[in-house]
């Protein structure tokens with residue numbers, strides 16, 4: 357049997373980052389920036405007021421108090437966006453709104469709450485500190501400063517910053533488009549009547565959602581029966597829009613394992629038994645004119661999910677240029693002894709929880725059978741038991757891969 361580490365390194369050798377693309381700013385959400393973006397101007401671009409109030413010279417109102425307000429003429433009314441802002445002279449003031457440019461010589465803003473709000477003359481009842489409520493040009497970002505560097509993952513706040521420095525397009529590595537195909541003549545769609553012997557296709561839902569959680573654009577298509585011509589035609593159709601294809605089912609030793617049959621003659625897909633539990637039957641390779649990568653994962657629901665976690669997720673992350681391909685794992689104290697098949701790496705569903713001293717405790721779920729979907733939905737970690745161990749006693753420290761918290 358092939359080792360997990362060897363299969364993963366074969367996968368990651370074949371998978372390459374997608375070519376970069378110049379996209380509209382909002383289309384960059386969730387993508388990784390591939391250029392350094394410098395600010396062509398400072399932020400803020402000009403000195404402006406942080407408060408609705410009055411621009412003054414601080415020393416003119418230094419003695420102001422509730423009992424002895426200082427009264428100043430109001431010589432201008434400056435709104436945000438006003439361009440024509442003249443200087444104020446000594447012992448004069450200008451009414452000013454938040455975001456409006458500071459008139460020359462003003463060196464403090466008195467918030468309207470500390471005045472009588474007058475429009476021709478204003479009575480100031482509290483002295484501002486020098487520079488109070490003035491947002492200085494460049495205090496946020498300096499002109500020419502690199503605000504985001506290549507490799508940054510773009511979320512809402514990064515996209516806002518890019519807009520603020522004037523970018524309407526950016527160069528990113530796009531999200532891979534992934535097509536998920538479940539195979540099996542027994543499969544029916546959720547929401548449809550389920551006949552005797554039929555089962556609902558859950559794999560394609562799990563994996564489409566998992567691919568999206570990993571950062572991809574994922575398309576799910578209805579299950580394809582165990583018929584080689586139909587499967588071939590569906591795969592060929594889907595190659596038009598796919599950067600990567602995932603199938604589930606039909607890769608073990610059954611008489612109707614058509615995925616294996618069809619893909620053995622197409623492209624460069626190799627079928628291996630990988631020394632892991634679950635997820636032993638694995639297929640991977642490339643197909644079609646554009647050598648599109650394809651994973652053929654086993655049909656058992658847990659096996660397909662674990663295979664996705666171990667091989668497909670890192671591949672997706674490599675395609676969109678992430679620097680961290682793997683999920684984080686922690687050392688955790690096993691709460692219950694475990695057995696593990698000899699010579700195979702076990703990925704056991706488990707509940708991980710922090711303990712009061714900052715360490716982690718992990719409890720493997722009672723059954724590790726590959727069809728048990730409820731346990732899978734309940735697990736928040738996978739305990740990894742290396743190939744050479746067949747037993748791990750309670751109290752031992754193990755590696756636990758953290759899955760996204762799906763139940764909190």
Ligand SMILES: Nc1nc2c(c(=O)[nH]1)N[C@H]1C(S)=C(S)[C@@H](COP(=O)(O)OP(=O)(O)OC[C@H]3O[C@@H](n4cnc5c(N)ncnc54)[C@H](O)[C@@H]3O)O[C@H]1N2
Nearest residue numbers: 538540557558559560605606607608609636654655656659
């Ligand atoms: N004689 C042997 N039989 C099996 C072996 C073996 O080595 N020798 N390996 C077992 C292991 S391990 C796995 S894993 C499975 C993999 O089987 P396939 O990939 O061929 O998958 P199927 O036979 O099509 O289905 C297996 C199982 O999973 C259910 N299934 C399939 N697709 C879905 C879906 N989309 N949603 C929900 N459930 C699905 C299917 O009904 C079967 O119960 O082979 C073992 N057998």
Ligand code: MOO
Nearest residue numbers: 634635636659726
């Ligand atoms: O390898 Mo299967 O994936 O054990 O259930």
